[in-house]
Amino acid sequence: MKIGDIFERRQRGELTFQSIMELTLNNLEKDELLHAFLYKRPPEELMKEAQQADALWDQGIRKPLQGIPVAIKDNICVEGLPCTCGSKILENYVAPYDATVVKKLKEAGAIIVGKTNLDEFAMGSSTENSAFGPTRNPLDTNLVPGGSSGGSAAAVAAGMSLLALGSDTGGSVRQPAAFTGIVGFKPSYGAISRYGLVAFASSLDQIGIFAANTMDALLGAFVLFGKDPMDSTSTEIPIGPEPSQHNVRRIGVIKELSSLGLQPDVERVYTQFLNTLAKQYELVEVSIPHWEEALAAYYFVAPAEASANLARYDGVRYGSTVEANTYWQSVRMARSLFGDEVKRRILLGTFALSAGYKDAMYDKAQALRQWLIYEFNEAFRTVDIIVSPTTPNLPFPIGAVSDPVEMYKCDLFTIPANLAYLPAISVPAGFTGNLPVGAQFIAPRMQDYKLLSFAASLEVR
Amino acid sequence: MAYKFVAGLEIHVQLKTKSKMFCSCPTEGPDTPNSRVCPICLGHPGTLPVINKEAVLMTLALGKAMNARINRVSKFHRKNYFYPDLPKGYQITQYDVPLIEDGVFVMITGKKVPIRRIHLEEDAAKSVHIGSSGRLTGSQQILLDFNRSGIPLAEIVTEPVFESPEEVAMFVEELQATLRYLGISDAMMENGQLRCDVNVSVEVDGKEGTRVEIKNMNSTKAIRQALSFEYERHVRAYEAGVQLQVETRTFDEQSGETKAMRRKETSEDYRYFPEPDLLELHVTDELMEEANKYNGSFHEAYKDALTWLGREKEARALALNKEQFSVFKALVTKGGDIKYVSRAVLIELPNMLSEEGKSWDQLNESHLSSIIDLLTQGKITMAVARELLWQTVRGNDPLEYARSHGLLNAGATDLEAVVADVLAKNPDVVEKYKKGNTNVLSFLVGQVMKQTKGTAKPDAVREVLIKRLSE
Numbered sequence: 001m002k003i004g005d006i007f008e009r010r011q012r013g014e015l016t017f018q019s020i021m022e023l024t025l026n027n028l029e030k031d032e033l034l035h036a037f038l039y040k041r042p043p044e045e046l047m048k049e050a051q052q053a054d055a056l057w058d059q060g061i062r063k064p065l066q067g068i069p070v071a072i073k074d075n076i077c078v079e080g081l082p083c084t085c086g087s088k089i090l091e092n093y094v095a096p097y098d099a100t101v102v103k104k105l106k107e108a109g110a111i112i113v114g115k116t117n118l119d120e121f122a123m124g125s126s127t128e129n130s131a132f133g134p135t136r137n138p139l140d141t142n143l144v145p146g147g148s149s150g151g152s153a154a155a156v157a158a159g160m161s162l163l164a165l166g167s168d169t170g171g172s173v174r175q176p177a178a179f180t181g182i183v184g185f186k187p188s189y190g191a192i193s194r195y196g197l198v199a200f201a202s203s204l205d206q207i208g209i210f211a212a213n214t215m216d217a218l219l220g221a222f223v224l225f226g227k228d229p230m231d232s233t234s235t236e237i238p239i240g241p242e243p244s245q246h247n248v249r250r251i252g253v254i255k256e257l258s259s260l261g262l263q264p265d266v267e268r269v270y271t272q273f274l275n276t277l278a279k280q281y282e283l284v285e286v287s288i289p290h291w292e293e294a295l296a297a298y299y300f301v302a303p304a305e306a307s308a309n310l311a312r313y314d315g316v317r318y319g320s321t322v323e324a325n326t327y328w329q330s331v332r333m334a335r336s337l338f339g340d341e342v343k344r345r346i347l348l349g350t351f352a353l354s355a356g357y358k359d360a361m362y363d364k365a366q367a368l369r370q371w372l373i374y375e376f377n378e379a380f381r382t383v384d385i386i387v388s389p390t391t392p393n394l395p396f397p398i399g400a401v402s403d404p405v406e407m408y409k410c411d412l413f414t415i416p417a418n419l420a421y422l423p424a425i426s427v428p429a430g431f432t433g434n435l436p437v438g439a440q441f442i443a444p445r446m447q448d449y450k451l452l453s454f455a456a457s458l459e460v461r
Numbered sequence: 462m463a464y465k466f467v468a469g470l471e472i473h474v475q476l477k478t479k480s481k482m483f484c485s486c487p488t489e490g491p492d493t494p495n496s497r498v499c500p501i502c503l504g505h506p507g508t509l510p511v512i513n514k515e516a517v518l519m520t521l522a523l524g525k526a527m528n529a530r531i532n533r534v535s536k537f538h539r540k541n542y543f544y545p546d547l548p549k550g551y552q553i554t555q556y557d558v559p560l561i562e563d564g565v566f567v568m569i570t571g572k573k574v575p576i577r578r579i580h581l582e583e584d585a586a587k588s589v590h591i592g593s594s595g596r597l598t599g600s601q602q603i604l605l606d607f608n609r610s611g612i613p614l615a616e617i618v619t620e621p622v623f624e625s626p627e628e629v630a631m632f633v634e635e636l637q638a639t640l641r642y643l644g645i646s647d648a649m650m651e652n653g654q655l656r657c658d659v660n661v662s663v664e665v666d667g668k669e670g671t672r673v674e675i676k677n678m679n680s681t682k683a684i685r686q687a688l689s690f691e692y693e694r695h696v697r698a699y700e701a702g703v704q705l706q707v708e709t710r711t712f713d714e715q716s717g718e719t720k721a722m723r724r725k726e727t728s729e730d731y732r733y734f735p736e737p738d739l740l741e742l743h744v745t746d747e748l749m750e751e752a753n754k755y756n757g758s759f760h761e762a763y764k765d766a767l768t769w770l771g772r773e774k775e776a777r778a779l780a781l782n783k784e785q786f787s788v789f790k791a792l793v794t795k796g797g798d799i800k801y802v803s804r805a806v807l808i809e810l811p812n813m814l815s816e817e818g819k820s821w822d823q824l825n826e827s828h829l830s831s832i833i834d835l836l837t838q839g840k841i842t843m844a845v846a847r848e849l850l851w852q853t854v855r856g857n858d859p860l861e862y863a864r865s866h867g868l869l870n871a872g873a874t875d876l877e878a879v880v881a882d883v884l885a886k887n888p889d890v891v892e893k894y895k896k897g898n899t900n901v902l903s904f905l906v907g908q909v910m911k912q913t914k915g916t917a918k919p920d921a922v923r924e925v926l927i928k929r930l931s932e
Contacts, residue, residue, distance in 0.1 A: 077507045090506065097500050099507060198506040202737035231509050232739050305737055308539050311550020312504045316605075327545050327603065353541070353732035362734060 003068055003162060003216045010057060010067075017057070017067025020162075021050035024069045024113065027159040034136045036145075036154035038074045039082050040114035049111045056109075063109030064223050064241065070105055071161035073152045074115035075122055076207065077196040078102050081112075085198050086120040086130035088337040093319045099196020100228045101165060101207055108223045113161050116151030120339045121310065122167050122200045124148050125175055125410035126401065129341045134398055137180060139434060143395040146176030146410075149210070153180040156210040163220050164210040169200050170298055171390075171414025173208030174426035178390035178438025181428050185209045185217045185452065186414075188445045189421035190235040192221075193228030199309040201302035202233075204418040214427060214456040218243060221452060237446050243453035251277060252286035252383030260292065260412060263393045269437040270389045273429040277387070286379040286386065290372050294416045297372070299408065300352045300365035301419070307349030310342065344404065373420045380444045385454060388413045390426040390438030413440060423448040425455050462699065465664040466692050468629055469621030472636065473614045473656040474646045475584065476519045481611035482583040483510030483553065488613075494606040502611035504548030509738050512537075514748075516613035519645035520560050520581055521748065522755035523615060526639060527576050529564025533744045537581075537736040542729065545603050546586040548610055555580035556733045560742065566619075568635055569763060569777050572628070575620040584612040609653075615646075621660060626688030630681040633657055634781055635759060641783045642757035651679050661688060663695035670695060671705035675719055678712045687712040691719050762786050769799050779807065784821030791826045797833035801846070805833060809847060813854040828853040831860055840869055844915035868916055876909075876917060880925045883908045894930055902926060 001009075009015050025043050046069070053067030072078055075085045077095035079102075084090045098106070105112065119129035127135040127150025135150040137143040138158040145154045149166025153176035156164045166173040168186035177184025186208040197207055207224070211217040222241040228234045253274065262270070274283060315321050315334025324330035338346070352361035379386060392412055401407050417424035422442050429439035443451035478488055484501035491497075501508040524531050538556035559580035566574040587609045591602035617636070623629045637648040637655060648655040657678060662670035675691060678684045691710070698705050710719040759780060766776035766786065779786050785806060792802045814820065832849045835841040841849070845868045849859035863869050883905060884891055893901050902923070909922045 075507075083506065085506070093506070095507070096505065195509050196507040199738075230511065232511050233509075233737075304734060307732075308541050308549075308551050308734070311541060311543065312506070312548060314543065314545075314550065316545055317503060317548060318505065328543075331543055350732065353734055355730045355732075358732070358734075 002213055003065070003219055006068070006162075007066075017050040017053040018047065020067060021046055021069060021111070024160060024162075028113070030138070030158050031160060033141060034138055034154050034158055034160075035133055036116055036135050036151040036158065036160060037071070037114045038084055038086070038117050038130075038132055038151070041081075041112065046111060046113065053109060053111065063107075064219060065105065065163070066109035068110050068163060069113045069161045070110040071113050071116050071152055071155040071164040072102065073118055073122075073149050073164070073166045075118060075167055075198040075200075076101060076165055077198070078112060078115065081115060083115070083198065084132070085122070086118045086132060087339070087342070088131045088320060089313045089315075089334060090319045091131070095196075097196065100193035100230055101224050102196060104224055104226075105165075110163070110223075113155070116149070116155055116164060116166075118151055118166075119148035119172075120342050121198070121306070122148040122169055122172055122205075123306070123341050123345055125171070125407050126396075126398075127151060127176070128398060129339055131339055136398070137395050139181060139436065140395070142397050143435075144179065144398050146179030146391075146395065148172040148176075149184075149208070150176045150179075152210050153177055153182060153184065156180075156212060157182050162212070163216060166208050166210055167197055167200070168206050168208040168414075168418065169204045169302060170418050171411040173210065174390050174414045174424060174438070174440055175410055177210055177426045178428075178436065178440075179395040181431075181436030181438075183211050183214050183217050183428070183455070184390075184426045184438075185211075185214075185221065186417065186424050187221060187225070187448050188235075188237055188423040189418075190233050191237045191239075191423070191448055192224045193226070193231040193234045195228055195230035199305075201305040202309060203305060204298075204302055206418070214425070214452060214459055215243070217425070218452040218456060221448065225448075235446075237448055239449045239452075243456040244449060246450045246453040246457060248281065248384040248450065248454045250282045250284050250383045252379055252386040253283050254291060254386060254388055255285050255287045256289065256291045257388055257413070261392060262389060265394060265432040265435075266389055266392065266437050269430040269432050270439065273437075273439050274387070283387075284383050286383055288372070288375045288379060288416065290368060290375060291416055292412070293368055294372050294419050295408065295412055297365040297368040298411075298415045298419060299348070300361045301369065303345040303349030304352045304362050304365075305349070307346045307353065310338075310346055313338075341404065369419050372416060376416075376420045376422065376442075376444075384443075385451065386442040388440050388442070389429075390414065390440040394432065394435045394437070417442050421445050423451050425451055427455050427458065463666050464692075464696050464699070465667075466623075466625055466688075467621050467662050467664055467670070468623040468626075468688065469660045470617070470619045470623070470629065470632070471658045471660070472617040472619075472633070473584075473658075474617065474640060474648060475654045476516050476613040476615055477644070477646050478513055478515040478519065478613050480513060480515075482513050482516055482581070482613035483611055484508075486611065492608070494604070495608060498607045498610065502548070503607055504550075510553055510736075512739060512742065513613055516581055516615075517560070517742065517744070518748065518752045519613075519643070519755055520579060520615050521744065521752035522643050522645060523617075523640070524561035524564060524579055525752065526643060526758070527561075527564030527566050527579075529561045529576060529579065531744055531749070532558055532560055532562060534558070535560045535580075535742045535744075537739045537742065538733045539736050540731045540733055542731060544585070545605060546588045546610070548586065548607065552582060552585065553736050553739070554582035554616075560744070566632070566636065566639075567760070568628075568632060569773070570628075570631070572622075574622055574632060577618040577620055579615055579617050582614050582616060584609050584614050586610040621662075626685050626692065629659060629688055630684045633681050633684060638759040638762075638781045638783060642759045642762060643755045644757055645755055650681070650683075657684065659684070659688060661691050661695075663692060663699065665699050670699075671707055673705065673707065674709045676709060676711050676722065679714065683712055683714060686717050687719055690717060694719070757783075759783075762790075765790060769793060770803065775807070782821075785811070788821055788824060788826065788829065792830055792833050795830045795833075796837075797830065798837040801833050801836040804843070805829070805846070805850060809850050810854070813851060817854050819854060823856075825853060828859050835863070835869070842915055842918055844910065844919075848915065866914065868914055876913075876921060876925050879909055879912050879917070880922070880929055883912065884926075884929060891930065902930075 152164035564576035
């Protein structure tokens with residue numbers, strides 16, 4: 001059921017927010033097995049808030065997300081709730097403030113159900129890197145839900161919330177959306193304030209939205225978009241609560257992707273999806289020559305920024321503190337609480353910024369990033385929107401991928417949009433057996449509204 | 462061998478903004494440790510910096526005062542290192558493109574000090590090391606006060622052009638005054654509002670010497686001491702053929718000596734990279750215009766002081782003290798005679814203020830002005846003026862006091878009568894005088910002054926006394 005339908009049926013008296021919450025609480029029992037949540041708020045609190053939402057509705061008060069259960073990735077601060085980032089180092093950390101997105105959700109009347117599982121500090125593509133155990137894919141509990149926002153994706157896919165917030169640094173919203181058969185939207189960089197999102201790679205991080213359908217994602221975007229005085233990198237990007245005319249005519253299909261090793265099942269579903277699209281839109285081949293190199297650039301830029309962003313976890317002021325004889329010893333002991341993937345990226349990033357290596361690594365990666373932006377600009381001169389598969393692969397069994405570089409390749413199609421600051425969305429493209437395949441649409445920067453309106457129009461059809 | 466002192470400075474100045482560099486915590490308030498902090502200046506996860514516009518305006522004003530180039534687009538970088546006082550594990554600072562470059566500071570001596578750059582950054586927390594040497598290594602406990610964390614700092618870097626410890630100290634004094642007249646910093650060294658690191662070396666027969674960095678000088682006096690000590694230490698080493706170390710040294714006020722702090726064998730790798738949480742800093746025409754609100758000038762003050770006082774040394778001393786200068790200027794502007802204003806502001810008031818433990822800004826200028834008026838109009842004597850100055854320093858209304866104590870009629874008293882009275886009361890003294898001991902005259906003058914409560918003019922008293930005594 002779309003959120004818009006819930007409001008209509010609430011208006012007709014066919015349901016109440018309490019009944020929606022009861023349904024949500026029923027679904028939350030599945031979390032025993034799925035482990036989508038690291039923290040769930042007590043059911044009585046949730047029911048009380050649903051009751052208040054009903055009372056307000058009866059008084060004639062209408063808010064855009066009134067009474068809607070929402071899940072928050074556990075790297076976004078909610079005042080008074082734990083914010084662990086899936087890491088031992090923040091195991092005991094309770095956020096002392098609300099992220100701007102959380103403030104906005106609360107003002108919009110949403111009910112926060114809990115905090116969802118993730119790869120530690122959002123580093124990963126399967127949610128297996130959580131220090132508190134993996135999340136299972138609701139479609140097949142032997143499989144991963146993708147990552148790093150796997151908990152949020154599973155929450156929406158299993159009906160444990162109607163919307164969920166994730167963070168997308170290299171595909172961490174779109175890829176798990178594709179793996180769980182739902183919609184995952186990463187806005188243009190700066191569309192949604194990052195204040196209160198625990199930083200992984202600041203120039204790539206963007207809060208994204210999971211929803212069962214694009215209309216709901218659009219509604220979420222409408223609530224969350226906007227320049228925030230607390231985030232200097234945020235900007236005002238136009239958006240509406242309902243889809244508008246999108247004027248998309250020509251869709252770009254990326255030339256270079258044919259050589260990038262799609263799994264045959266993914267390729268088959270994706271080709272069918274393109275054929276359907278071709279009935280209504282003109283598909284045009286466009287070239288982004290540095291698409292594949294973008295992955296390499298990403299793995300210098302993101303770890304470099306992460307190496308600085310994660311330096312604050314020294315066990316001195318908050319989070320897990322350790323008993324040690326000296327400051328340096330305490331730093332070493334606290335930081336040994338990081339998991340392997342986090343340590344790997346901190347080392348890689350520190351190395352990429354070090355004197356003597358910075359030119360060849362960080363600086364060159366930044367130059368490549370500029371090339372990629374240029375190439376997207378060129379491509380968008382001939383097409384309105386670009387399409388690709390969201391992932392090269394299908395959801396895989398928990399524990400099946402152990403080679404980090406294999407894991408990194410999951411994000412081959414999603415990373416370029418982060419590097420180029422572009423809005424992108426993953427929508428369900430079809431199934432192979434019971435496993436979903438996602439298609440990704442990328443729009444020019446700031447054209448988030450067009451992108452969402454276009455994706456919504458595909459669902460109506 | 463010929464030795465030449467060479468020094469360049471790196472000066473950190475705390476800017477007097479209301480809020481911190483990247484968050485809205487107040488910069489001033491109760492000193493209770495960790496009372497002026499928030500998630501941002503504590504480096505909590507998820508927080509982001511936002512540039513304090515006022516800090517930018519203040520730095521622009523300083524750049525303008527130094528005729529510097531203002532980079533219309535500058536950048537912030539992250540400087541990465543671990544230290545307990547650094548909550549984020551990096552300091553946000555400016556690196557390759559600072560806000561200000563290539564300025565000149567013209568000293569009162571006429572010496573032009575090239576300013577390499579001025580950049581904006583954030584201060585670290587204050588750490589108090591309990592036990593042992595006061596340093597991190599070996600201390601029993603480190604207490605951290607994050608009230609200082611995030612205070613805006615302007616870092617000023619000069620070229621190495623200073624030729625003596627005295628010149629360095631004089632530059633720092635004039636820079637302090639410049640900052641105070643602009644109204645952008647109180648620049649007190651003793652509480653860390655201005656911190657001066659000096660790179661010193663001694664040239665030997667024109668050949669570059671070993672460079673040493675000196676820290677921890679908490680006054681301009683300490684700068685003079687530390688740099689003189691260092692100069693002599695270098696000269697002694699060269700004379701004895703001992704190899705000096707490239708190192709950072711700290712000044713110990715107790716012993717008046719500098720002591721080795723840490724070696725600089727390799728330069729630390731701070732892994733600078735552009736701060737992704739901030740956009741480039743664009744200085745618009747509007748900002749340039751707005752920065753003009755900080756426009757007080759030490760050099761203008763000096764020019765005024767020189768006009769009034771004539772002598773460079775006195776003029777510099779007056780101009781260096783902004784509050785004292787401002788009182789002086791107010792009195793002169795209101796028509797006060799320079800002679801009397803000088804006596805009151807340069808000689809009498811400094812002592813009175815220090816004795817009463819008060820500051821210049823506590824003085825009532827209109828009260829001072831009326832005292833100077835009375836002096837200028839000849840209605841009171843200097844002795845009465847002193848008494849009235851005391852009253853105003855103590856917070857009393859001097860006019861009121863003068864009226865109620867009958868001090869307002871200088872020279873109007875019947876001197877002849879008082880003199881006759883004094884002479885009659887002191888026959889033995891008169892006798893001495895008549896026997897040729899003219900020294901006793903001043904005693905008699907004093908007696909007359911006392912009886913007239915100081916309202917008599919001493920010259921007139923003397924004249925009448927001599928006349929009567931010679932009769």
